[in-house]
Amino acid sequence: MSSAVDPIPAARPPARPDLEPKRAPLQPRAVETYERILAACAELLGEVGIERLSTNLVCQRAGISPPALYQYFPNKYAILHELSLRLMRQQNELLAPWAVRETMALPPAEFALSMAALFVRLQTLTAQMPAGIWVTRAQRAVPALQSQRLRSRDLMTDLVLAPFLEVHPAVDPAQARLTLRLAIDALYSAHELLFDEPSLDPQAVAQTMAEMVAGQLERLVAGR
Template identity: 45%
Template sequence: MVKQSPERAVITAAPDLETKSTPSRRKGKTTFEAILVTAGELLAEVGFERLTTNLVCERAGLTPPALYRYFPNKYALLAELARRLMDAQDEVFLAWLDRGDAAARTLEEAVTKGIELRTELLRVTRSQPGGMSILRAIRAVPVLQQVRIESREKVVAHQMKILAELFPRVSAAQLEAAVRLSEEVGYGVIEMLLEDPSLDVDRVIAESAWMSALYYQHLVPR
């Protein structure tokens, strides 16, 4: 009887998305990182459907037990890649908020700060192994969308606290709608730039920064 790998078995319930363990020793950490880097690279090369844990093991020069020590299936592996990407993006955005960059004094200053934010978000996304492919996997695989949702809710909650002070006359409901809309647009801009290399990156980033700045400049009680 041929034993199926976890990702080839028929899935009747949501797969486990958690890592089995986090290595503490140097050798284990090296293996853990090698698995993730290799998985990200392969995801970009072969896509989600063709990616398997066996393929990751072959490329990384590991045995399946070495991988399964940390990841129960390819979904857990992709979830960890997705969390790392979301965390990297969130770190940039939350630091931008905490510096007070959302409180621009002029429209031009708001645009400049918006350009800086989007440029850095694009940079950190590109720096992640398989960054664009991870975003595609999050969009295409329902069980991975929870990672994106958790990231979004964290950013929205933090942004709401700061913008509530900047827009005291705007209702919480209207402000939340604005925050969620602008957050999704910003996320979509990064995806668009990564998906289409023919686009003028500077122009797209600048135009999206202008859109956001003008929108918030006119965010008044309605």
């Protein structure tokens, strides 16, 4: 008789929740309900946190029935997903006019000042947006939202990469993309650091982060 033990089958990863809205609101009353759901979720995020948030709580806060919510969103993660998309679109609107040839051609010291100013605008935007800080935390803490966050960072990297290579065509594109991708992550890491440690000086964090990025880009352009 064989003494071999059958291998234990690997556990299946948990199913990824559906993040897409069930349908878009078209009529004014439907739009009003849709926006009320999002506003209620944003308010509750700051009060109860991500784990305790539920569709039932959102319904109570919004003053609607669960069937009314489920017409538009299949679960709480889909509501968080929509709030996250809105935040990232507004952040991208700040980045787009900055990611141009003129910025990439600035001397390192001026580039650092420009990036620090962008960082401060980004910080202000997120802090002023309803639940912006909590949505930022959810992007990292909720597994279902992490792929969206990474795709957004990749899109931002490519947005900056194109004008950078126009100004510095001799730089290896792959190395440039890696450096800029890390720069985008550095910007957002500093962004989240201020939310986690509000006692820090935003301007000092912005300037330190920007100088680090500018120094690395200067070394990249110089071929060091």
